[in-house]
Amino acid sequence: MPATYRVTVEPLGQQVDCREDQPILDACLRAGIWLPHACTHGTCGTCKVEILDGEVDHGDASTFALMDFERDEGKTLLCCARPRSDVTIEGDVEVEEGVTTYPVRDFVGTVAAVEDCATDTRRLLIDLDHDIAFNPGQYVSLEVPGTGVSRTYSMANPPAESRRIELHIRRTPGGLASDGWIFKTLAPGDTVRLSGPYGRFFWRPARTEPAICIAGGTGLAPIKAMIRHVLETGADREIILYHGGRTAAHMYDVDYFRALEEAHPDRFRYRPCLSDEQAAGYQTGLVTDVLAAEMDTCRGHVAYVCGPPPMVEAALRTLMAKRLFPRDIYREDFYDASDKAAANVRSPLLKR
Ligand SMILES: Cc1cc2nc3c(=O)[nH]c(=O)nc-3n(C[C@H](O)[C@H](O)[C@H](O)COP(=O)(O)OP(=O)(O)OC[C@H]3O[C@@H](n4cnc5c(N)ncnc54)[C@H](O)[C@@H]3O)c2cc1C
Ligand code: FES
Incomplete structure (x- = not known):
């Protein structure tokens, strides 16, 4: 059994339990604590925070997104960081006015259709085992079977279609998920595992400009x-x-x-x-x-x-x-x- 540590998110003072093998961002998003993030794989730097107390393993954060001097200063990327003790972080917890945030959930999906819709481009329709609530523009994380890794894909369906998601996937030559699985063996009827929603690229209803x-x-x-x-x-x-x-x-x-x-x-x-x-x-x-x-x-x-x-x-x-x-x-x-x-x-x- 992996050890579990207590993560305190300031300035909210809210606490969540996080397994030693779980990214701190994941634990927070599942508990409904919204923290800024974009790529969720240690590349963009959006989820960078200061650790006020405790120890983390920085995981596979890119050395460009989290420089050595930042690690020395007590910064970390929450999408990669795993706790090694109870931890307190200083989060940018402000949620924009008019935006509802939805906790991350796990889903089991069944592939309903695979369509070659353009050169090196596939559309997947996936039926979920329960509804997904999200903001239009957010993405899911799809487990690549047998690899222990996931890849992120944006949902093209609007939130009103909460039981069947639509993904558009481009083939990356040599890519593990796209070339090695989605364009090779993935077929209607297959079971897929995914989680979501993630990301802060979504429609802002409060922005009334064209x-x-x-x-x-x-x-x-x-x-x-x-x-x-x-x-x-x-x-x-x-x-x-x-x-x-x-x-x-x-x-x-x-x-x-x-x-x-x-x-x-x-x-x-x-x-x-x-x-x-x-x-x-x-x-x-x-x-x-x-x-x-x-x-x-x-x-x-x-x-x-x-x-x-x-x-x-x-x-x-x-x-x-x-x-x-x-x-x-x-x-x-x-x-x-x-x-x-x-x-x-x-x-x-x-x-x-
Ligand atoms: C927020 C977000 C949303 C996204 N939404 C979509 C979407 O809707 N549709 C879509 O098509 N894509 C989307 N992507 C991209 C997608 O997540 C994958 O990155 C993409 O499909 C490639 O995955 P792959 O496993 O096929 O390739 P990978 O295995 O990740 O490889 C990608 C490329 O990197 C090279 N590579 C692998 N490892 C290394 C290394 N260590 N050093 C140097 N090069 C390396 C590979 O040879 C290959 O050329 C999104 C990405 C993000 C961050
Ligand atoms: S580095 Fe992009 S969300 Fe963490």
């Missing part, structure tokens, strides 16, 4: 959840979606979004963009270039950006050059194992 959504590849998944949520709940919001792919064969759900645009011409506009070819019905260029050419200024908007880290960085530069402030930009970087191993992760100056 929204600019920018998605690269499967970065479309959380944004689809947001758009469906807004349009299907009848919320009075305007959204423009820029979705980028290399060629038309890399794009998916194009007809779906065109139909949404037709159904909601006053609230939703759709700009599919191709970087490597020209095709009728698509804008040509990187999403950021198309946006820059179309919009003189982004002032007065709020932005949601999701996809591969270089695309997210490029989008942030474009949005800020167009007069949007960091506080108006929400981001999700699809960091993978190579990002964790490399020094290409920027410090989290912007909301994640």
Whole structure:
């Protein structure tokens, strides 16, 4: 039996029990104590806190996200840190106004469908054994069978569909979960284990400005959840979606979004963009270039950006050059194992 330690989260003074083999963030999120986090695999630095008392094992936190001098100063990344004694941490526990947070739960799912929806892109539909409550844009952590590791995937379904989740997964050549399992052997009827919801990239109902959504590849998944949520709940919001792919064969759900645009011409506009070819019905260029050419200024908007880290960085530069402030930009970087191993992760100056 693994030992259990008591974790105290200041300034709340709330206490949770945490097993010695359990990340402290996991114990807190399951107990309903909301703490900022984004990647949940030690790469982005969003969950960095100060340890006020006690000992932790820093686990496999990236040496770039948690530098040696920070470890010496008593900092840790909660998504990787395991307790080695009773521990007190100083958490950034403030929850934004108008946002409900949902505790993390475990689920057993049955794969209902596996669809090749674009080049190197699969859509999974998974039926859960019980309802999942979440904010549109959040993600789940999927256990890769027989490996002891999990990978994170954003839910593309809105919260109203709480029993069947939709995931969009891009194949990473040589990738353990995608290439080695999801694109190889995963089939309808298979049982999968997952937990969620995680993350703070979700629709902010209190932000009433028109929204600019920018998605690269499967970065479309959380944004689809947001758009469906807004349009299907009848919320009075305007959204423009820029979705980028290399060629038309890399794009998916194009007809779906065109139909949404037709159904909601006053609230939703759709700009599919191709970087490597020209095709009728698509804008040509990187999403950021198309946006820059179309919009003189982004002032007065709020932005949601999701996809591969270089695309997210490029989008942030474009949005800020167009007069949007960091506080108006929400981001999700699809960091993978190579990002964790490399020094290409920027410090989290912007909301994640
Ligand atoms: C919050 C979040 C949400 C996400 N949502 C989605 C989503 O909705 N859809 C989606 O497609 N993806 C998403 N991702 C990415 C996803 O979680 C996986 O990272 C991705 O699928 C790759 O996993 P893999 O196991 O296939 O590859 P991995 O095994 O993780 O390998 C990834 C790459 O890193 C290389 N690599 C592995 N280990 C090392 C090492 N030690 N040093 C250097 N290189 C190494 C591999 O060769 C490969 O090229 C999300 C990521 C995050 C953080
Ligand atoms: S959430 Fe812990 S480092 Fe990203």
